[in-house]
Amino acid sequence: MRIRVILPVIGDALIDHVRTEVTGWAAAGTEVDVVSLERGTASIESEYDEALAGPGILQRVEEAAADGVDGVFITCFGDPGVHAAREIIDAPVVGGFEPAMLTALSLGETVGIVTVLPNVLPMLRSLGRRYGIEGRIGALRVVDLPVLGLEDREVLLDRLAEQASDAVARGEADVIVLGCTGMLGVAAELRDRLAAAGHAVPVVDPTGAAVTWLESSVRLGVTPSRTTYMPPPAKARSV
Structure with a gap:
């Protein structure tokens, strides 16, 4: 099982701490990798921060989909980008x-x-x-x-x-x-x-709740419902 952890902030200072924490909660055999954002904010503490982080989060989700990961954890208690992410990946996605x-x-x-x-x-x-x-x-x-x-x-x-x-x-x-x-x-x-x-x-x-929830979802074989999280219609987009 492969879990992609998206740290929804810019910079790499927290990556090792987050990897250690997530790995500590993960079951044996679960592979964990952590990525931060190329653009966004240093932390998310407001709706403004969340909006600025959105494009960077979705970029990482698209990469996770291309890499075929089994689950995605956007590690923020505000659940930034979670519902949008569920529209573009066939794997369970959670925030905190x-x-x-x-x-x-x-x-x-x-x-x-x-x-x-x-x-x-x-x-x-x-x-x-x-x-x-x-x-x-x-x-x-x-x-x-x-x-x-x-x-x-x-x-x-x-x-x-x-x-x-x-x-x-x-x-x-x-x-x-x-x-x-x-x-x-x-x-x-x-x-x-x-x-x-x-x-x-x-x-x-x-973090523990998110990681174990993802692992359970993967074992259950469940992914986002396409009657709720419908794929976005094709159109020109600039992000």
Whole structure:
């Protein structure tokens, strides 16, 4: 099984970190390769960023289709380009939001998301409405750290624990979802910190949810429905 991971940002600085994280979640025998964008932005923290990244993401999806990969993970919690990508490749495609949230919905009644910045909250509310799950999202919290400022693991964990613990204590969350795929390798420790504070709730890592979801989809032999994701009509396009 071959999974193409599209890091929807410009530059190669994060590629090794993402490859290590994805490989850690992947099953034995799953091949993983990671590519970034030739054009776009350094991170996605707004609708503007997402729009600028779109052409670069779709270029990488077209390459993945030509390479015959079995699945594509666009590693961003905002699911940038996911639905457009499903129109142009006969392989399952996910971002971070959909698999993480659908996993979380099977674990508890109310889901709390802890993400990066206030700029991202309207995007996540919009995604909740698109997927019809807005009524199950009880908390939307931020750690007030930009995507490119998540490298201090202890600061990140302290802020995640503070927000998640408060959301659970207030009855706003039965499950916590990490609201950024850049929050690498912290889900298990956050779960343990919450448990130590008396909150026995699961914590869903969006990268882990996406990778295992893709692997399951490939094993099931399912690809995007062509009654939903219809191939784009042929016409002149300039991107």
